[in-house]
Amino acid sequence: MSKDDVLLRVDHLVKHFPIMQGIIISKQVGAVRAVDDISFDIRRGETLGLVGESGCGKSTTGRTILQLYRPTSGHVYYNDVDLTTLKGSALRPMRAKMQMIFQDPYASLNPRMTVGEIVGEPLVVHKWGGTREINQRVDELLTQVGLNPAFANRYPHEFSGGQRQRIGVARSLALKPDLIVCDEPISALDVSIQAQVVNLLEDLQDQLGLTYLFIAHDLSMVRHISDRVAVMYLGILAELADRAELYLNPLHPYTQALLSAVPIPDPVAEEKRARIILEGDVPSPANPPSGCHFRTRCPIAQPLCAEQKPEWRELRPDHFVACHFAT
Amino acid sequence: MAPKVLEVKDLATEFKTRDGIVHAVNGVSFELHEGETLGIVGESACGKTVTVLSILGLIPNPPGRVVSGTAHYLGKDLLKMSDEEIRFIRGAQISMVFQDPMTSFNPVLTIGRQVAEPIEIHQGVSRKEALERAGELLALVGIPNAKDRLADYPHQFSGGMRQRAMIAMALACSPTVLIADEPTTALDVTIQAQIIDIVKRLRDQLGMAIIWITHDLGIIAGLAQRVNVMYGGCIVEEAVVKELYGNPQHPYTLGLIGSLPRLDASTHTRLISIDGAPPILMQKPTSCPFAPRCTFVVDRCRQENPPLLSFDTHHRVACWVDPKTGGPRS
Ligand SMILES: Nc1ncnc2c1ncn2[C@@H]1O[C@H](COP(=O)(O)OP(=O)(O)OP(=O)(O)O)[C@@H](O)[C@H]1O
Ligand SMILES: Nc1ncnc2c1ncn2[C@@H]1O[C@H](COP(=O)(O)OP(=O)(O)O)[C@@H](O)[C@H]1O
Ligand code: SF4
Ligand code: SF4
Ligand SMILES: [Mg+2]
Ligand SMILES: [Mg+2]
Numbered sequence: 001m002s003k004d005d006v007l008l009r010v011d012h013l014v015k016h017f018p019i020m021q022g023i024i025i026s027k028q029v030g031a032v033r034a035v036d037d038i039s040f041d042i043r044r045g046e047t048l049g050l051v052g053e054s055g056c057g058k059s060t061t062g063r064t065i066l067q068l069y070r071p072t073s074g075h076v077y078y079n080d081v082d083l084t085t086l087k088g089s090a091l092r093p094m095r096a097k098m099q100m101i102f103q104d105p106y107a108s109l110n111p112r113m114t115v116g117e118i119v120g121e122p123l124v125v126h127k128w129g130g131t132r133e134i135n136q137r138v139d140e141l142l143t144q145v146g147l148n149p150a151f152a153n154r155y156p157h158e159f160s161g162g163q164r165q166r167i168g169v170a171r172s173l174a175l176k177p178d179l180i181v182c183d184e185p186i187s188a189l190d191v192s193i194q195a196q197v198v199n200l201l202e203d204l205q206d207q208l209g210l211t212y213l214f215i216a217h218d219l220s221m222v223r224h225i226s227d228r229v230a231v232m233y234l235g236i237l238a239e240l241a242d243r244a245e246l247y248l249n250p251l252h253p254y255t256q257a258l259l260s261a262v263p264i265p266d267p268v269a270e271e272k273r274a275r276i277i278l279e280g281d282v283p284s285p286a287n288p289p290s291g292c293h294f295r296t297r298c299p300i301a302q303p304l305c306a307e308q309k310p311e312w313r314e315l316r317p318d319h320f321v322a323c324h325f326a327t
Numbered sequence: 328m329a330p331k332v333l334e335v336k337d338l339a340t341e342f343k344t345r346d347g348i349v350h351a352v353n354g355v356s357f358e359l360h361e362g363e364t365l366g367i368v369g370e371s372a373c374g375k376t377v378t379v380l381s382i383l384g385l386i387p388n389p390p391g392r393v394v395s396g397t398a399h400y401l402g403k404d405l406l407k408m409s410d411e412e413i414r415f416i417r418g419a420q421i422s423m424v425f426q427d428p429m430t431s432f433n434p435v436l437t438i439g440r441q442v443a444e445p446i447e448i449h450q451g452v453s454r455k456e457a458l459e460r461a462g463e464l465l466a467l468v469g470i471p472n473a474k475d476r477l478a479d480y481p482h483q484f485s486g487g488m489r490q491r492a493m494i495a496m497a498l499a500c501s502p503t504v505l506i507a508d509e510p511t512t513a514l515d516v517t518i519q520a521q522i523i524d525i526v527k528r529l530r531d532q533l534g535m536a537i538i539w540i541t542h543d544l545g546i547i548a549g550l551a552q553r554v555n556v557m558y559g560g561c562i563v564e565e566a567v568v569k570e571l572y573g574n575p576q577h578p579y580t581l582g583l584i585g586s587l588p589r590l591d592a593s594t595h596t597r598l599i600s601i602d603g604a605p606p607i608l609m610q611k612p613t614s615c616p617f618a619p620r621c622t623f624v625v626d627r628c629r630q631e632n633p634p635l636l637s638f639d640t641h642h643r644v645a646c647w648v649d650p651k652t653g654g655p656r657s
Contacts, residue, residue: 053515160604190370191542195586195600202597217515220545224588224595247590261520262590263545267568269591270549277524278517280471281485 003318007179007211008042008065013074015057015064019286032286034060036235036293037074039312040320042179047205047212049226049243051219051258053282057235058215059103062181065213066098067091078179096126099172103184105164109156115142115167116152122174141170144207145200162193169200173208181213186221198225219262223247228318231255234293235285237312241319251315251326254294292323300325329361331399332503332536333382333421338396340374340381343389350608351377353560355396356635359504364530364537366547366568368583369557370605375540376426378557379506382406383423384413400504419449421504422497424490426512431493432481438465439477442496449500464495468525487518491525498529506538511546523550544587548572553641556580559606559616562635566642576644578623615647623648625655 016031034057042048050058063069065076067083076083078094086094099122102108109118120138128134139149145166156164165185172180182201186194202225204210216222222229223243230240231254239252250256257276264270278297283289289296295305302325310322340352352374359365367375380386382398382405398405400421405413417423425431432441442464443457452460458477465473468491481489490510497505507526511519523546530537539550547554547568554571556564556579564577575581585599603620606612615621615628627647635645638656649656 053517162604190605191544192370192583192586192601193604195598196602199598199600219516220588220590223590224592224598244593257517259590261516263543263549264590265544265548265572265584265587266589267548267572273549275520275524277521279521281487281518282515 003043005044006041007044007079009075009077009080010038010040010042010061010065011075011077013038013061013064013076014072015060015069016072030286033235033288034285035064035071036285036288038232038235038237040230040237040240042211042213043227044178045205045209045211046227047214047225049222049229050213050215050232051217051222051229052232053217055282055285056232057285058217058232059183061232062100062183062213062215066095066100066181068100092126096122096175097177098179098181099175099177100181100183101165101168101172101185104188105161105168106156106188108168109164111156114153114155115147115159118156118167119152119170119174122171126175128175137174138170141173144173144204145170160193161189162196165189165197166200169197169204173204176208177210179211179213181215183215184217185214187216187218194221201225219258220264231258234282234288236293236322237320238294238323239319239321245316245319249316249319251319251321252294252323253298253300257299329363331358332361332401333359334397334399335378335382336397336399338378338381338398339394340377340386340391341394342391347609350611351391351560352381353612355557355560355562357555357562357565359536359538361503362530362534362536363553364539364551366551366554367538367540367557368542368544368547368554370542372605372608373557374560374608375557376508379423379508379538379540383417383421383506384408384410385417415449418445419500420502421506422500422502423506424493424497424508424510426508426510432489434481436480437477438479438481438484438492442477442492442499445496445499461495461499464499465492467498467529468492468495469521470495487514487521490514490518490522494522494526494529498533501533502535504536504538506540508540509542512541512543519546526550544572544583556583559612560608561612561616561632561645562643563617563645564643565635570639570642574642576638576642576650577617577646578621578648578650579617581650582620615645623650623653627655 013035014037015035016033018028019030020026021029052058064071071084116138119141120134123134142149147166186197214225226243228242229246231238233254239255250259257278260276280297283296291307292305292310295301304324310324312322315321336356338352338355342349355378369375381393439458439461442461446460447454447457462474462477511522551568553567555562558579564580575584582601601620606616612632615632618624618628633645633647635643638644
């Protein structure tokens with residue numbers, strides 16, 4: 001995972017959702033600024049974690065990267081090809097290389113399709129081969145994710161949450177992608193099942209050289225699975241660093257508060273911890289604060305923070321932060 | 328240890344469903360002492376909520392039924408009380424914060440009215456005084472400009488604010504016992520930290536006992552003095568916190584602790600995963616509920632459900648095997 005071996009480059013990406021009003025003649029009265037100018041790289045073979053509180057724009061980032069949403073502005077380069085300029089048939093082969101695993105293993109599988117049909121669907125759509133080859137590939141995929149290939153004729157409701165998530169993983173692997181966006185793949189699962197899925201994702205990465213964008217709100221799990229971690233707040237990136245560096249040297253006041261808020265399952269460690277308690281709630285992304293988006297909850301905010309948007313800068317080698325006062 | 332406020336013995340609760348009987352809780356026994364915080368941890372559907380709803384006489388019947396057990400609150404069995412008696416206890420002495428704050432507020436009444444109501448009923452004060460007290464309580468749980476928000480409706484509050492208002496309502500009559508059922512599971516972690524901070528402060532000020540239900544072993548580590556671990560409708564291990572995390576005895580507890588990544592881990596170690604899935608409780612357990620997933624399983628586990636027995640002072644475990652040796656527990 002060399003620093004220069006970039007698989008995907010996100011450059012000043014913006015995604016706003018219009019807020020419409022009026023029934024007969026509807027007109028735009030504002031915008032939800034779900035993603036509001038973010039830039040980062042994903043390196044070949046790495047896991048980049050993306051954490052942040054609900055509604056901060058993580059899923060929108062993932063979907064806009066995959067061009068499931070078209071960006072409002074900015075660029076997404078995949079192996080130096082700008083995906084935002086591609087349309088229809090030019091985009092299709094690129095889409096095969098980038099897949100997504102979704103949060104809800106119950107809602108994301110079509111209940112009327114068998115497991116075999118679900119896993120084989122991308123192969124059929126992309127005309128990957130004949131029926132026999134496709135069936136063979138489905139068997140191989142089910143085995144790869146630790147499911148019995150004999151399950152191919154069963155329906156999703158016959159499976160537990162963890163097994164359904166494995167089906168989702170098998171489908172995402174069908175076209176041999178390079179990049180998988182994992183959008184909260186374990187949030188809906190029981191604790192004892194989460195580790196099964198995380199271990200599976202790690203094993204598959206080792207075997208197949210996959211690159212992951214791993215989205216979650218559980219910082220402990222993100223830190224566990226990621227090589228580098230990006231922290232998102234209200235549509236912007238607050239900080240990005242190596243997993244160890246982020247934990248040992250958090251530079252952004254939000255990262256510091258977030259780290260201190262995560263409980264550690266060890267009463268001895270918990271006794272010694274000091275918590276930074278943030279006040280208030282996350283503001284609405286339809287009307288984010290001027291200047292620094294975090295300023296309404298930031299314990300060290302200054303007048304400058306309301307006037308000027310902090311720059312996204314590389315304060316230390318490979319450690320990026322957006323705060324006027326980070327040193 | 329401080330005197331007992333609550334003593335639950337052999338509690339069992341069932342539900343009749345289309346597919347058969349769900350044995351949700353299967354002989355649960357535990358105690359709660361004055362001023363103590365007891366955690367109940369376990370995965371989805373292991374019987375945490377049904378346990379506390381049973382104690383409070385809140386199991387919908389039909390389909391549910393408490394089939395056995397006692398639950399003594401300050402010496403009196405809650406399960407034998409009349410509807411009127413238990414309603415009085417629920418309003419004023421044992422109060423509960425529910426898993427889903429949206430369903431526990433009435434959407435068409437103001438927050439102020441709903442927090443004030445129990446005060447008016449149980450403390451016999453005027454509506455005006457009760458509202459004033461409601462404003463103070465909302466301020467106490469950290470709602471900014473609380474007095475001005477009394478006229479708000481639940482949908483005007485954020486998830487975190489609703490949960491704080493729920494806690495205010497639960498505290499309205501200074502209860503002896505607060506039961507909190509996953510009150511922070513749906514919230515972001517910085518909001519969760521706010522709420523836990525408030526609860527800890529109030530606990531120290533008011534001296535109430537707390538039962539805190541969660542699936543998050545992290546929260547319990549920083550909040551509770553003692554923990555019950557539940558699996559398949561049974562308590563499988565019970566200990567003071569340091570003992571449970573430092574010297575876990577039940578294979579399920581061991582697996583659960585091993586499956587959690589730690590924020591403060593300095594190296595990457597593979598997580599321990601527990602194979603298989605939790606049981607669906609359609610049969611009365613005649614064997615250890617964890618047997619299908621347990622790596623220590625022996626023949627006896629499939630024949631008899633192990634009772635919860637003392638392993639040490641303040642530490643009980645329900646398992647036939649000593650995980651250190653793999654041999655029988657002596
Ligand atoms: N009203 C009901 N009718 C039928 N079955 C029920 C009912 N309420 C609970 N159960 C069943 O009882 C079992 C225990 O449920 P309970 O709500 O106590 O779980 P829990 O441990 O609180 O889980 P969670 O962490 O998901 O809240 C489950 O199998 C559940 O499906
Ligand atoms: N399709 C959409 N239309 C309008 N608003 C949306 C849409 N998708 C997301 N949003 C809004 O954008 C913001 C960011 O959402 P999302 O990316 O889903 O956050 P996260 O995944 O971090 O929880 C939220 O305010 C959300 O309501
Ligand atoms: S720029 Fe200002 S408000 Fe934003 S994080 Fe830094 S100090 Fe806080
Ligand atoms: S009783 Fe047997 S099956 Fe149950 S936890 Fe102990 S060793 Fe495992
Ligand atoms: Mg999301
Ligand atoms: Mg519950």
